[in-house]
Amino acid sequence: MQEDPRIAVARFVFERENRGISIFVFLAAAGIFLDVWDLTAFSFVISPFVSVFAPTSMMKALAVTSANIGAVAGAILGGALTDRLGRRSMFIYSMLIFVATAFLQALSTSVVEFTVFRAIMGFGLGADVATGFSYIYEFASSGQRRNFYSLWGYAFSVTAIVAVLTTLAALTFHTGYNLIWRIPFILGGVFAAVIIILRFALPESPIWLAYRGRYSRVRAALESAYGSVPDGIPEHDMPAAGPDIVKKFREVFARGRNRVLGFAISMNVIVGVVSWGFVFYITYSLTSLGITSYAGALVFDLFIFGSAFAGSYLSPYLAGRIGSKWGSVIPSAGIVAALFLSLLAVQGIIPLISFVPIAAAILFLEYLGPMSYNAIVNHAYPSSVRGSVNGVNYMVNKVVEAATGFMGGTYAFFVVTAVNASFVLLCTVAAIVLGSNVILLNPVTVEKDGLAAETA
DSSP, rough: OOOOOOHHHHHHHSOOOOOOOHHHHHHHHHHHHHHHHHHHHHTTTTHHHHHHOOHHHHHHHHHHHHHHHHHHHHHHHHHHHHHHHHHHHHHHHHHHHHHHHHHHHOOOOOOEEEHHHHHHHHHHHHHHHHHHHHHHTTSOOOHHHHGGGTTHHHHHHHHHHHHHHHHHHHHTTTHHHHHTTHHHHHHHHHHHHHHHHTTTOOOOOOHHHTTTOOOOHHHHHHHHHHHHTTTTTTTTOOOOOOOOOOHHHHHOTTTTHHHHHHHHHHHHHHHHHHHHGGGHHHHHHHHTSSSSHHHHHHOOOOOOHHEEEEEEEHHHHHHHHHHHHHHHHHHHHHHHHHHHHHHHHHOOOOOOOHHHHHHHHHHHHHTEEEEEEEHHHHSSSSSHHHHHHHHHHHHHHHHHHHHHHHHHSSSSSHHHHHHHHHHHHHHHHHHHHHOOOGGGSSHHHHHHHHHHHHHO
């Protein structure tokens, strides 16, 4: 019996090395880098931003979290639309939104203007990240997939270091506070504009095209990426109905996969809590707690965010040795301990300067384990619902980040960190209960199961 051509395409992709995967990943992951750039670069210039606009604590918190609020809608809607319209099309639309609003943020003359533009930018960013992970995991072989276990971690650490160096350079050249906070948004807009142009050269995901019956384009996409086309792929299109979005969301929460999704969401919540409830305010905390000057805080940031790179580098090795469950859970437990240690530093029970290595340890542990949540869902879900599940997963992340980022800008450091540590502890316990070693799953089998569910 001849294999279903949709599975034949998936098998070919997952069993064959993609020669140009590095370029594909770079262009597809641009939204991830921009999300991280937005987080880290704005956190490094939050002090100048506050000095220029003097917002209330409530308005400051809203300005910070508005991108996450917009990303909630962008992730859930963009995730569904990328399953319906295609990965490549969503790449273009979402990045156009980001480019326009990045420059509008830089030109803002009030906190209200900035907040509105930032929320719209977040919508485009949420849609782009959900699309990016879907695209990457549909062009990587089983072996190459392991290389992307730490993708977000690498994006975060490298981008953060570049953002710190950019801010230090601006400070060195005595850039005024009214300009220095605008620089990250200008640079982000320029980078995104270049990415749009380059993305036009990307082929559409052959697996997505196969699910839509567009086999003439499947053959062209495979030829472009791999230099050959497997036997059994039709030469003519076989039009298929567009996906039923409601049915796809039911598949996302199907009983057979809900433990994996629950485990990923547990890790997701930890990342959201730590990234925006703690990490976003590290530079601000270093100065407001009296540990160092603004310039000194930026120098400390190089060490702190460099530790994230180390965690990212070690993450796939840890998961490969002890599995994705314990490779995520053990570092999460370490984060709980480190967060409580930071409270002791702030209270003067241990030296205040110890806050710096403690913050570095928190970032190291976060990128050693919990940040792998995107790899977890993309290993466990088939291409037929990959966009939707990435949308749901990223939406959860942005809801948590919006809530913790708002809380971090409104309440005292001690209260926020105590609450954050409690949430991380609860999620670590949940992950122990729900944990699944998804790196052992065969992606072709996952595709077959997804196709069977779709045709049932």
